[in-house]
Amino acid sequence: MPRALSYEFLNGTNRPLTTVPTNATGGFSYNWLNVPQLPNGRYLLVANFTGSVRYNAEGVFLPVAFVTPTTISPGGTLTLSYPYVFNVTGTLFITPERIAYSSATDATGTNHLLEGEYATISQPVPVTVGAPTIVPIADIWMNVSKVSFLYVAQNQSLVQVNLRVTNTGPQTATNVVVSSLIPQTSGACHGIFPSPSPCLLPVISTGPFITEAADHKTVSFSPGTIPPGTSYSSWYIVKASSTNLFETASNVTAQAGSNTFQFYYTGPLLGVYPSPSSTPFAFYPAGQLKGYATVDPAFIANKTSTTVSLHLYNAGNVTYTNINATAANYPGSQLSFGVASKLVPDMAPKTAQTVNFTGTASAAGISFFGGVSTYSLRLTWSYNQSRTAGFNDYLYQNVLIYDPTIPGFNPSLRVDIATPTPLVTAGATALAIVTVTNTGSSPVSNFEYQLTSYAPVYNPTGPSPAATSYGSYFNGWGYSLGSGQKINFRIEIQTTAGGSYPVFASPAPTIFFDYKTPAGSPYPIQQADISPSSAALITATDTMPPSGSTPWSSPFAPTSSDRVHIWDQVYDGSGVSSVNLEYSMDKLSWASAPMTPV
Known part of the structure; x- marks a missing residue:
């Protein structure tokens, strides 16, 4: 390869x-x-x-x-030094160092560098590491309500973060510096790869001795010298600018004599909850008919056509009827459809159907930025559960349109999600392949994707993703991908229940890459948020019957006046819709009674 x-x-x-x-x-x-x-x-x-x-x-x-080759003359001395950091106490041995050297710069008769002609090994050095003579402990607390281990604040409010460092050791600590993480999320913000960065809360003001780093990720607190048993504290204020869960932590460096110490401390969590709205939101009931979309091709030249597919999946436990799917189509839109609304056959639980629309790009010149226009297409679907229960749902999917009048400019990329194992036995592992192909004329870079899936086990709050046994729903390629080149990513899906397992990219933003803009653009590199061109559908067949335990009752020895309760544990990978208890007084005639889930 x-x-x-x-x-x-x-x-x-x-x-x-x-x-x-x-x-x-x-x-x-x-x-x-x-x-x-x-x-x-x-x-x-x-x-x-x-x-x-x-x-x-x-x-x-x-x-x-x-590097320039290092030389040493006869009788000369060469000293190499570097620091060691110890995180345990006791007697340790610094392992021997191996030093390679040669008697000449080049091998005889050649211009090849002569390396490793000889080698020598130093002796191991014993080191006794004692307990630190200073122990500066850093702690963090906030001026908002605390529930158990979690501080909570309302969105858009101000939060004061207090820092304190205490020297609990027997000696004076000098040159004490506390570096503390500004509250930030553990996950990454969208569109940053290959080194995802967290979302940070902005610092509004700082207290004494507090300095904010240039990258806005940390603040430093420098109290200087701290005698034993003494504390110093300061503060800074952040704005809770988004709802999320934010982490904190602190590093402390300090000296005692000629020794330098470093300590790390985790900090409390800050949860930011939404602000209450004075305007009531319109409520539109939603059922369990889920949708996701693909666009083929997803990056098209202006005045050309593409196929937009709305994939519907019944994650509920009832059959949905009167299903109508619609693609937004209005005068002046950047993507126009000849047929913008279609009826869909009734859908039983755990089934999937696809509705295709053909759209033609007609973006105006003012819509292009850096040679590309990103059109956010609204797809809607309505359906009925009964004569009195109807639902509506929608999603937005990006269609990228580039200007073909720019000579040599075509930043197209294609993302396909397919499966070589469309039919497996329930419980087996299925395979999904993500193929990324540069279909354009110039290199692209920094590709990343976030996929998901549905498992066919009914959940009243909505379907859950299937577990993976290899690979990840999130992956990417942080390097360049030339024109015509492609890369593949492999995901193994662990099936459990029988039914359909769609593997797809959620509505934007979930797939990103960087492309070069035309000459003269204000930004030489732009990021595109693209749609997948296909999705995978895996079907698992379940041939195993449900399994149940031996029933047990209470009370153990009932009288004629006691109410008797019967329990049983029943399991099936595809779910259990109902269980009936059959009982007999004489083992000749039997009666049946429905059991209630607990």
Whole structure:
């Protein structure tokens, strides 16, 4: 399987080297002499595999450094030093160091660098590590209500975060610095890859000795010298600007004499809840007919057509009727449809159907930014559960339109979700393949996706995603993908119940990538939020009957006047809709009674 080799500067600039095949054991080699001499500095050697149906795309890198060769004259001394950080106490041994050296710069008669002609190993060094003589403990508390371990604040309110550091050790701590995380989410904000960044609360004001970092992720508190048993505190104020769960933590560095210590402390959680609205929201009842969409192709030239598919999935436990699916179609819209509304046959529980619409792009010139217009299409569906119970639901899906009048500009990308195992036995593992293809004319980069699925087990609050046994619903490719290249990602879906398992991308924003804008654009790189062009549908067949325990009753020895309760535990991977108890007084005639779920 081919590997694309390149090297990368610290500023992220990538230089391709070559593409090499692997041998029978997966190894490969490359002669670095073909590369012009690089300046001294640090680089990354990068090997990329773009993926296949069987294997995910992968990229690995190896840091290397080019330096001027170090020489040492006869009788000379060369000292190498670097710090050790200890997190345990007791007697430890610093492991021997291996030093390779050579008697000449180049091998005799060649211009090849002579490395590792000789080697020597140092002796292990015993070190006794005692308990720290200073123990600066950092704690955080806030001026809002606290429920158990969680502080809670209303959205758009101000929260004062208090910091305190106490030296609980026997010696004076000097150069004490507390670095504390500004409240931030543990998950990533949308659209940042390959190093997801959290959502942060903005700092409004700071107290004494508090400094906010330039990246707005931390604040520093520098009280300086703290005698034993002494505390110093300060504060800063953040605005609870979004509803979420926010984490805090602190690092403390301090010195005692010539020794430097570092401590890490977790902090409390802050939960931000929504502000109450004075305007009542209109209530539209929603049932269990779920929808997701695909667009094929998802990135189209203006004045061309695409197919928009609305996929419907009945996650309920009743049959839905009178289903009507509609694509928004109005004068002046960027995507127009000849037929914008279609009737759908009745749908039984755990079944799926697809409704296709053909749309033509007609974006006005003012709609393009950086050569691309992002049109958010509204898809709606209405349906009935009975004569008196009807529902409406909708979603928005992006359709990307590029300007074909710009010479050489086509930033198209295609994302397909397919399965080579569309039919499996319930309980087996099914396979979903995500294929990303650069169908445009220029490289794209920093691709990421967030998929989900539905498991066919009824849940009154809505369907849950199926578990995965390999791969992830979230993945991405942080490197460049050239025109015509493609990468594959593999996800193994663990089925449980019998029924349909759709695997898809939720409505935008869930799939992102970066593309180069036309020359002269104010921003050379733009991020696109694209729709998938297909989705996978896996069907699991359940042939196993339900299993039940031996029934038990209460009271154990009833009298003629006692009410008798009978219990049983019944399980089936596809769910249990009803259970009947059959009983007999003489084992000849039997009666049946429905059992109540508990």
